[in-house]
Amino acid sequence: MASQVLVALALSLVGGFSTSLGALFVILSGAPNLKMLGLLQGFAAGLMLSISFLDLAHNAINSIGFLKGNLWFFAGVIFFAFVAHFIPEPTLAPGSETKRKKDDDEGGKDIMKKHRRQVLFSGIITAIGISLHNFPEGMAVFLGSIKGLRVGLNLALAIALHNIPEGIAVALPVYFATQSKWQAFKLATLSGFAEPLGVVIVAYLFPSSLSPEILEGLLGSVGGIMAFLTLHEMLPLAFDYAGQKQAVKVVFLGMACMSASLYFLEISLPEDLSL
Numbered sequence: 001m002a003s004q005v006l007v008a009l010a011l012s013l014v015g016g017f018s019t020s021l022g023a024l025f026v027i028l029s030g031a032p033n034l035k036m037l038g039l040l041q042g043f044a045a046g047l048m049l050s051i052s053f054l055d056l057a058h059n060a061i062n063s064i065g066f067l068k069g070n071l072w073f074f075a076g077v078i079f080f081a082f083v084a085h086f087i088p089e090p091t092l093a094p095g096s097e098t099k100r101k102k103d104d105d106e107g108g109k110d111i112m113k114k115h116r117r118q119v120l121f122s123g124i125i126t127a128i129g130i131s132l133h134n135f136p137e138g139m140a141v142f143l144g145s146i147k148g149l150r151v152g153l154n155l156a157l158a159i160a161l162h163n164i165p166e167g168i169a170v171a172l173p174v175y176f177a178t179q180s181k182w183q184a185f186k187l188a189t190l191s192g193f194a195e196p197l198g199v200v201i202v203a204y205l206f207p208s209s210l211s212p213e214i215l216e217g218l219l220g221s222v223g224g225i226m227a228f229l230t231l232h233e234m235l236p237l238a239f240d241y242a243g244q245k246q247a248v249k250v251v252f253l254g255m256a257c258m259s260a261s262l263y264f265l266e267i268s269l270p271e272d273l274s275l
Contacts, residue, residue, distance in 0.1 A: 005203045008145035011156035012138045012196040018160040019130070019192030022167020023185045026175050037165050038241025039250050044161035045234040046254020051154050052227040054259065056144075060220030064213050072217040076224025083136065084232055120177035127170045127187050131194035134163070138198025140222040147219055154261060158226070162234060163192060 061069030137159050145152035167188040175184035238247035 004146055005142070005199070007149065008142040008152060008199045008203070009196050011145060011152050012141045012199045014156050015137065015141065015159040015163050016134070016192035016195040017189070018163040019167030019170065020185065020189045022164040022169075023171035023188035025164075026168055026171040026184060027181045034241040035243075035246075037168070038238045038243070038247060040161060041165060041234050042238035042242055042247040042250035043254040043257075044158055045230045045238055046251040046256075047154070047158035047161065047258045048226045048230040048234065048254075049251070050255040050258035051158055052223040052230065054255075055151065055154070056219050056223030056226070060216045060223065063216040064220075068213075068217065069220050072220035073224040073227075076221030077228045078224075079221070080136065080225040080228045081232075084228070117177070120174060124174075124187070127174075127191040130166045130170060130191045134166075134192060134194035135198040136225060137163075138195040139202045140225060141195070142199045142202050143215070143218050143222055146215060151219070154258060155222075155226075157261075158258070159195070162229075163195075165237070167192065 057069065057073050060072055063069070064072075141152055141155050141159065144155040170188040170191050171184040174187050175181065178184070235247070235251070238251070242250070
């Protein structure tokens with residue numbers, strides 16, 4: 001169990017630090033390329049859909065039956081719908097504030113200071129919201145790693161791609177408000193640490209050995225969580241930023257890449273790791 005926790009922790013750190021990569025985009029370029037972000041979100045959405053339906057939900061139904069598998073899956077959907085309702089995921093809307101920077105300069109220093117405080121506050125709220133969103137993702141990586149390295153790797157990859165725009169959403173308003181690259185990078189990075197924190201906490205909540213039926217059911221719920229996250233948050237962003245036609249193409253490209261990775265990991269990993 002200890003080795004599984006360490007693997008899950010390492011994989012969640014990849015996802016957590018991907019928010020830092022998003023912050024680097026802001027620091028180096030000043031403003032994100034929204035079309036590229038949309039394509040990235042669409043590709044990550046394809047990865048997530050493939051994992052959710054073709055791997056996690058499929059395996060749960062095959063292992064514990066159609067009825068139980070679906071009940072676990074939709075339990076995950078309802079759980080994350082509840083989370084999304086009370087903690088809506090922030091968007092990149094604060095980025096539009098930079099377009100009004102000149103107007104604020106003309107309005108005087110006092111107005112500019114007030115505006116910067118408002119934008120900084122929005123960045124802090126964004127970081128808190130993303131941290132709360134990342135906690136269930138850490139739980140998903142932990143449960144996937146218990147099942148096997150293949151599942152954990154694929155979940156970590158999809159979540160890492162999804163977390164890059166989240167890092168931008170945190171860093172952009174903080175960088176604009178403080179003009180500090182370090183503050184923007186630090187806050188975005190800290191928001192990503194909720195993911196490995198989720199692994200640590202969940203590892204202590206679960207018993208050292210789970211029955212196969214419970215584990216498959218929990219992974220089915222993870223599939224429901226990932227499916228809801230994809231359809232509710234990732235696809236709309238991909239459509240908005242990249243356009244519907246381009247986004248749909250990269251969604252299927254992501255699904256194809258994940259299906260290929262599932263196949264090659266299945267045949268290349270040792271049997272005790274790829275279960």
